Amino acid sequence: MIYTVNSCISPPYCFIQVESRQMLKRRAVARCGLVLLSLWLCIQSVPINVDKAKETPKQDQLDPPQSADTGLHYDRYLREVVEYLEKDPHFKEKLKNADMDDIKGGKLAGELDFVQHNLRTKLDELKRDEMNRLRMLIKAKHDIKDGNGHMVDHQALLKQFQHLNHGNPDTFEVEDLDRLIKSATHDLENYDKDHHDNFKKYEVRKEHERRERLKSMSEADRIREEQHYEEMRKKHADHPKVNHPGSEDQLKEVWHEKDGMDPADFNPKTFFKLHDTNGDEFLDENELEALFTSELEKVYNPGNEEDDMMEMEEERLRMREHVMNEVDTNKDRLVSMSEFMAATQKEEFHEKSEWETLEQKPLYTEEELRQFEEHLANEANQINSKSVELEKQRQELERRQEELNAKKLGQKNCSVCVIFTLQSVPAAPEGQQAPAVPGNIHPPPPPLLLCVCVCVCVCV
Template structure:
């Protein structure tokens, strides 16, 4: 995607999201270009919406022409947004569709957030909730207007300006976490092992410090080294204008942040090797960011986060270009104080306690659910037994109505012993008195 510098500055440049060394050895360039575009992420939560709006606006010839002649101030102050009224109908239709999709996405995010907070029963006012997102107009949720473009530009500009500071703070916390984990690890060892491990760690730290001298970023020594080792040119024939054109890889007339960071690869390789245990690649990326900020501070005169040819040539005329201060790498001094580390560790303990409380609550809920499950299982068995008994009684009643003996559990006939009636039991003597007399036995005859 070919965008002009101002648009790249405000809407698409990520502060060091990706950096690659420049390959001057030829070869197939298409895969590399595709990989770069895939990795080009501003780091903003509305990055996809931002990218799609840019792509659609690029397709309009009128807007693209205005964009090419606009300067940074025209973009920042919103004058470029007024040109939106002159774009073609199909572009406006596509922008309207993109905005509706973004509004729908934000609504889903808000609903998920509310659900996770157990407040899904609240009536959601989407208009008021969408005010939390500054990159679009919440009062108009169906069409993309000039105000939407103005808000998108201003919000992206502000967010990208804060991006570097956030990265520095994130790296600082990363370093404090490493130190915290190191101390906790050593606490778990006995004295002999702890002393041995501390000695090993100190040796690794010293080994990391024993690296070649790093040239100051943007100095003549640093640029000449790139000219010789990366570009393969004679260092005695160094020419600043030619160097600029060689490293303006997209030929847009400026060096953007990614093109600048690519120039520091040789310096970083002096300090960091991914194969060495003592070298941390997170520290390497922080070093790269510091180098880029150093160059921008001294070269970017209009503070538009881009280096023009004029700015670059002026920087070569400064005293610092030939006689810079010695560059201090990250290992030269600590990034935090002991007090900051103690506050950080206190935060970790508080978060750990909170996680323990949540885990205990979940355990109790799980136990409660288990007990309820057992009670339901007992009720289920009682219900099944009642149904079985009821079915058995119904079968017995049916069998009695048909004059058949009741059936057994397996359907076999069940015969019961015949019982005597009460009156038969109570009158045995009377029955005996009414019996006929026994016939006389044959008496012996007399002759």
């Protein structure tokens, strides 16, 4: 308020204030300009010559190679256990010389007794952490209810705990390693099958939705849509030759286009070392799948309407499975140098035939599509039944709410009526005593008090 009065009385003072603020802003802008100019001059100045011979070259700090994600829900725990075990020279040597039958049979797990004590302590900590994670998981799952209020599938839940010995939650023992190996082997063997099943469901659903869209179209629109669909199919099928995965032509193409080498100088041993990216002397599934990128790019382009990237990933998996079946002789899901070199000596390695891509064979039958549509229809009927039941429950709740509201309204009207009676009772004339009741020595209460008592009796 004081500032407002002063500004009204002395307008020149306000003008001076505004002018001084503007001057301060100009000075601030000028100073910023000088600073920016100085920085520009520093940047444009002639650099000082440095004797590069005296400089110490900086060493690149490379992170340790990371293991490929297996896709299992306990992948992190599995990788950490393997990393710690490989730090023990004795166990690492046994692991290197073991075949898949020894690993599945549990012979390798018995070597845990000879692992160094400090590593065993770390494994104990890992197990306790995993136990805590699973406890949190099961608690969360018990909190989740489905639409009918039942608990989640306990069998599916218990499968997530098979890789641990819950009888001993504190220390990592031979049984823990044996369980972990068997669970991982079993789950990885089923991983591809689950992927194929999910992909088939995806394709069936996609075709079902396409046909449903056609049903809702007019005849002219339906014809145009069918023509467009056939054009896209033909366009997708029109691609360069896809070499057989793992064949000489396919590997030479990677050697030339990705590695920048002369096809005439192709050397299988050098090729293996170039693509063993983590240096563990094996080609794992991820390293193998990376070899098929050039072939997949011939068929699939993310920018093309006719190309489905879900189909590309299914194609990549099929290629990897094909190579593994031909090259991975001990079925350990890894390709060693010896297995790779042996595969290059087979007749299949020089195969010139083209790889049969997904669009060249049916992915599902009409019977499978019909079963899928029946399943959807049953689900829709169940949802409709639940909707009808919920609607009945809603109507019943509304009816009860209306009854409750009517009851409350009746009580309110009763009170209003009594109050009106109270206001209608005339008071006794001033100075006149109310008549006494025979046999009662006390005078009667005033009419207002009597009416209040009546009100309480009526409303209660």
